[in-house]
Amino acid sequence: MKKILRYKAAIAICTIAMAITSCSNEDAVSSSVTYYAVLDMAGDRITVLNEGDTFTDPGVTATIDGQPVDVTVDGTVDTSTPGVYDIYYSSINEDGFPAEVRRIVIVLESDPSSVNLEGTFYRNGNPNTVTRLADRVYQANNAGGLALSDDKNLLNVTFYNIDDEQLYIPYQENVSVSGIDVESISGQIVNQNSFNWVLSASSYYGT
Incomplete structure (x- = not known):
């Protein structure tokens, strides 16, 4: 028993010695401020x-x-x-x-559009209602094509028909109740009743 106590005392002394050593002063670290x-x-x-x-x-x-x-x-x-x-x-x-x-x-494109995209479109059975605001300018209330029950993450965006072939959603902030930002990476008009786009949104949507 005495040997064990001596070992414990020796360990305690070594621990104290290391603690004192680790608390010694170190060289000063220089710092600076940068202005962006x-x-x-x-x-x-x-x-x-x-x-x-x-x-x-x-x-x-x-x-x-x-x-x-x-x-x-x-x-x-x-x-x-x-x-x-x-x-x-x-x-x-x-x-x-x-x-x-x-x-x-x-x-x-300066010529009046020959395509009217106003109406309701579906992705996986989920409706996306498109409203025409002006020639070549539209509003979509579910650009990501989510189920309407996921109402806090529905993307309500303004988008443009560039030339009756290209669609574009410019970068827009807080287009959902949950505060998602979005921009289209690409977008194409297939015909009067069909279009597609690839969106850069958030980790909730992925791409």
Whole structure:
């Protein structure tokens, strides 16, 4: 019994010694503060034009810690060709950290659409009601085609018929009661009664 107690005492002493050693002062760690660029976009984040219109970029201004800095612009718009165009604006601070914002420019075919997508469409038996807001502009109340019982995750979006072939849902935030953001990756009109799209939504939907 005495030997065991001695061993325990020795272990306790070693533990105390290690604790004292581990609490010794270490070299100071240097730290610094980095300021990210703050980008302020003029005009609308989503711009919708008709084929042949003139696009004038309203631009973006950037500051770092309150001081103006240069902005790099990447992307162009060809209003003679219907489609979706992205313009990216970015600035990098002195520590190499980037900040970026994006403008979406939608160019619609100027001829009146020959396709009316208004009506109710079905995915796996689940209805998606499409309402025509204007020529080539629509609202869909269940873009993901979920069962209506899952009402908090139904995607209520505005979308565009670009040229009677392409469909596009521009990036929109909080389009469901649960707060899902969405944008279409691709979209096609099959015929008057059928269309399809691939959506980038959230982990709830997947792609």
